[in-house]
Amino acid sequence: MTESAMTSSVISPYGGSLVDLMVSPDEAAELKEKATRLPSIQVSERIVCDLELLATGGFSPLDRFMGEEDHKRVLDDMRLTNGRLFPIPVTFPVDPGDGMKLDSQIAIRNAKNELLAIMNVEEIYEWDRAEVAAKAFGTTDAAHPLVAEMNRWGSLNISGPIQVLQLPSHPDFRESRLTPAQTRERLLGFGYENVVAFQTRNPLHRVHEELTKRAADTVGGVLLLHPVVGLTRPGDVDHYTRVRTYKALTENYYEGNRVLLALLPLAMRMAGPREALWHMLIRRNHGANHFVVGRDHAGPGNDSTGKPFYGPYDAQEMAEEHSEELGVKVVPFSELVYLPDEDRYEEVSKIPANTTTASISGTQVREQFLNAGRLLPDWFTRPEVATILSESYPPRFRQGVCIWFTGLSGSGKTTTADVLTVLLMEHGRQVTSLDGDVVRTHLSKGLGFSAEDRDTNIRRIGFVASEIVRHGGTAVCAAVSPYKATRDEVRAMVGSDRFIEVFVDTPLDVCESRDAKGMYAMARRGEIKGFTGIDDPYESPDNPEITLDTVSRTPEENARLIIDILRRDGFIKPSATVNGDTES
Secondary structure (H helix, E strand, C coil): CCHHHCCEEEECCCCCEEECCECCHHHHHHHHHHHCCCCEEECCHHHHHHHHHHHHCCCCCCCCCCCHHHHHHHHHHCECCCCCECCCCCCCEECHHHCCCCCEEEEEECCCCCEEEEEEECEEEECCHHHHHHHHCCCCCCCCHHHHHHCCCCCEEEECCEEECCCCCCCCCHHHCCCHHHHHHHHHCCCCCCEEEEEECCCCCHHHHHHHHHHHHHHCCEEEEEEECCCCCCCCCCHHHHHHHHHHHHHHCCCHHHEEECCECCCCCCCCHHHHHHHHHHHHHCCCCEEEECCCCCCCCECCCCCECCCCCHHHHHHHHHHHHHCCEEEECCCEEEECCCCEEEEHHHCCCCCCCECCCHHHHHHHHHCCCCCCCCCCCCHHHHHHHHHHCCCHHHCCEEEEEECCCCCCHHHHHHHHHHHHHHCCCCEEEEEHHHHHHCCCCCCCCCHHHHHHHHHHHHHHHHHHHHCCCEEEEECCCCCHHHHHHHHHHHCHHHEEEEEECCCHHHHHHCCCCCHHHHHHCCCCCCCECCCECCCCCCCCCEEECCCCCCHHHHHHHHHHHHHHCCCCCCCCEECCEECC
8 A cells, every 4th residue: 555545634643644535525426326236245343443553644544444565564564565554454344255356346344234435446455363462462362362362353354445425423421522623623723842641441549530630741741542433342331431430530530631532442452562563553543652551452351261362461561662753752651649648649659668658459349349339539530430440330249240151052041050050030031041052043043053054043142241241240151162162252252251151071981971862872873973972073162161970960059059159259148138048
């Protein structure tokens, strides 16, 4: 892609040009009529987010979903074929069955079938999931949310020039929904030469407030508070709650002439160091020339062995390495602690030994305060923010949770799940049971038992479970779900902190002995093909939250074991009274 290939209407004061893929209103009307005669493709929320930032110049110098050569070079060198730095692959995956043809046009529609854009398909190429995972994310571990998500992406990528007819509709927080050009214009109006951007996908506490104010003072400029409101890490606080907290802070605790709150419709990749560079590039396109790089910036947490995917300072090191080329200076995220005797925050490196300090970890915020229904202390979080979080983040026993039973056919999943469902309702939880066989008669009617169809069935169960959990309900799911990668996808959909994988570890010979329908016998005789445990593998979980023995324990004993663990983790109210006894 060459500079001349881009349509640029806005010039960055910090170098580079902003791509503008939007057509005029007259052209849009003409193209909408044309689109009725074109084949259409409905795309995911991730593609919609990427399309919006492509259209408005947020991803400049990229002006389209990546073609094969750009894609290869970005994976290998973090650069486009024109040599410009770009660390994250931005692609448009499709399935071979979607019928894409070279030198044709397609209409791009969102999940609601609203027409967004038209693409001239100039490239169709295969891509390798394992290669992308290893090079872009540094891991093939499906505990990484993007590695898991990529398993359901199509095996082909398409690319070509795009004409954007309309941006996705965002009726929420319209005053803060600013395009890169609008953000630049607003920032220039503040009259400061320097702009420091702060990336966030979480509510801001006092320590973040202090850090961002110091960052703005350090550069002698204005703060661009730029939260991500597209796709973030599964399980994050929803953006409606987060933006309410940002508004409360900027309106009450920041100097109005030195802070701009603007929302970024970015679909994060949680790619650590590479993502830090990407965030710098995006903020440059929005008018920032300084950027705060946090500790473990854009990290997805721990891998399947319990170790962090990225080192705590990997992102800062990579950001510093490319800072000059990007034209964005790195402002390191200094660790601050509260000094209760002085009622102020200070950098850890500046505190004398034996000084009394106070701090609350992210785990403590969730477990000791939000999950317990307690307000966060004023020294840690502004009262307005604490109130908003308490309203939107109920105690753990009122939060949603998914209990996912997996194991061989005949292992005892459904029997134990049925007992558990009754006990959960006895403890006051609202429960929806999603049994694999029952779901197949309704939600997945018509699906076969190929590996692809079985995965589709599990993803459908997972999607429904994620919606139940999101609305505070309890989903009890019992399905063979033989493939680890698909179960990891479901975990990512639901949110790792609200997903409890229960491995019903029953030996194959015991499962066969319990088989009243004779399915195993038919599989042994070759009358059924692809039967899990016989001629198709079952991939046991590596680190399930619970492992059950159904040989030496009864279904009720196992169900009560799960109840005890749910109570320990706060999903059941500790003081619940059952059968006249108060349980603690």
